[in-house]
Amino acid sequence: MKIRAVVRGVGHYLPERVVENAEFEATLDTTDDWIRARTGIERRHFAAEGETTSQLAIKAAQAALIDAGMAADQIDAIVVATSTPDLTFPSVATMVQAGLGTTSGFAYDIQAVCAGFVFALTNANGLIVSGQAERVLVIGAETFSRIMDWEDRGTCVLFGDGAGALILEAANGSGTNEDRGVLSTDLHSDGRYRELLFVDGGVSSNGKAGHLRMQGNAVFKHAVQKLAETAHTALGKIGMSGEDVNWIVPHQANLRIISATAERMQVPMERVVVTVQDHGNTSAASIPLALSVGKQRGQIKTGDIVVTEAIGGGLAWGAVVLRW
Template identity: 80%
Template sequence: MTVTRAVVRGVGHYLPDRIVPNAEFEQRLETSDEWIRSRTGIERRHFAAEGQLTSDLAIRAAQAALADAGMDVERIDAIVLATSTPDYTFPSVATMVQAGLGLTHGFAFDVQAVCAGFVFAMANANGMILSGQAKCVLVIGAETFSRIMDWEDRGTCVLFGDGAGALILEAEQGMGTSADRGILSSDLNSDGRYKDLLHVDGGVSSTGTAGHLRMQGNAVFRHAVEKLASTAHTALDKAGLSSGDVDWIVPHQANLRIISATAQRMQVPMERVVVTVQDHGNTSAASIPLALSVGKQRGQIHEGDLIVTEAIGGGLTWGSVVLRW
């Protein structure tokens, strides 16, 4: 029996020109390159230029994904964009990307699940493809977290960077087995009781300001390791697979210690984990598509590889997607 699968057609990313090494923070904070590296694995990150918007980054990433797919934009039926740093309260960043790409048909909307946003966006795109709502969906994660940093808080401002990544999913018929290409399963979760662990202290209906990011790092670390391994195992179970079947884990790039601890719990060696956090920092919803794109460019990811993506973000929100490239 054949089934519809959402298969990856192309992937791409974009990073702003400005590269910020750890040493730059030594000039204004009580920190050091060694301190940041040893606790996070981060060596550098990119910051958007003045006037450069989240939508600008997203459009560039989308164009790169279209080029990778060898696809004309007219084939795109829908855009699902994950971000916590939109250009405006409304309209959505997705509609601005739609206009920027010259796409005048279909529909576009944003998803907000913070660092887990791209996983949620992929699951939404998959659902629309399986239901027949869309045939070809452009899924984007894009962030300008440098705009919501408290530059006096050394525990947070050194962690984040700006960037965007994009993935094109298109309907294809499979045999309904775990050998099919495309998204095989997903697992989404949230628990609003933990909102104070990772949040931004501003908003339209509260302070009327953008606010700054606040995080209880130790608590987030504990939740991350447990929840990321758990959601990955759940998604693999749904697909009838196990950790031993995984070719690559492509995790949310928040912290090297979280990535390593999660891989250990999943019994997957670090040699099978795509790691980009050293070069990009935490780019929130952009980190997974960025890592997928970089992993393909490096020659790590190949057609037929089984990939697990997993992420956790403010909310708390967490989830995973299992797909065969």
């Protein structure tokens, strides 16, 4: 027998304001066609004035609890992946805990930028497998619109706001790939590449929130190589390959990265959940958002082998293989 962390529910929330590509044409040297051709993005959601990351996270969490048929007080731990917290401290996770009305268990944030949800999911799996928690609420939530330089057409058209949540629960498995739940994980980081993707602000540097800065071409090259490699590694740990995968649910950064990674994994695009056209890059929120939408669409079904992979600033990257 082996303890597995099994998905019991998933949910998401998107702010009401939808921003089409055409909105940027009035203030930037760009067009809807230019953005679509280079990124696949058609629209994204922006949080309203005063709408915070924790508020998005709470709504996504509530949707996941409904999907799981659980009450908030059944959750032992809350792990939130975000790079855009409401405050320097306390954590967004403790704000979610309060927002859900729970006082038991523990809650904390993880920061691995766009790879945050993969890191959080791996962390939550560890909590369950070690016996530290029985049910863990894992959330990715971001308000990247707060750190955009609206004069930089290379970045500000790429990102959006949103939140996705997933509930993992301990279950007995046989220890084989036939088990439901998280089957393998693979995490990496390399701090030498900080200058490729970073925010030029922080508490101990200049006391400002700062703006996102990115060397797009360099990030693209790293992403395609590293995403395929980490997914192959995670699959290889359990003797699987791309042929065994029902769905890739990738970080939704750029359609060209998504398609190039799928090609390297020898998985057809028909087996890739794609939401980037409607959400843009929502950083740590993108994978749980896509998992929730994929389930709603009827794509992801019980028993499917799902691979999630992501790369973000750090650089940090990784993959998780699970049976839904």
